[in-house]
Amino acid sequence: MSIIDDLAKIPRGLSLQEYYLRIYNWYTKNKDKILVKLSHRDANDPYILCYYELMKVIPPPTEATEEDVAMICREVIAGLMEWAYHEKDEHGIRVAAYAHYILNTFFDGFHGKKALEFSKKSKLYKYNMVECLNRYRKDK
Secondary structure, three states, rough: OOOHHHHOOOOOOOOHHHHHHHHHHHHHOOHHHHHOOOOOOOOOHHHHHHHHHHHHHOOOOOOOOOOHHHHHHHHHHOOHHHHHOEEOOOOOOOOHHHHHHHHHHHHOOOOOOOOOOOOHOOOOOOOHHHHHHHHHHHHH
């Protein structure tokens, strides 16, 4: 099955927070699975450390702004949370499918100007992959 098949399985008519809750729940329940999935990397690998920094500040749906949701969705698709792109939740849907669905439905897609602008306005933006990895490079 492809991500397109998973997109078709996503229930329609939920709120932005309800879709985000599915991403949030999966990552908070499975946050340490990265160490298994990326077992070929050292636990002090900057990517893994940056991922854990983001996981410390990921807001629950009741506190997440639209900007935060856009930023998290972009990280799920191509960032610090991408390691779990193909992982499925209890509904049998890939977590990345939710991220794509959110960005396509509530914004203007992963590559869209609105999604990027919202993401950059998030209080979490400094925790995104590029920003965080750049901090590690500067520290070396």
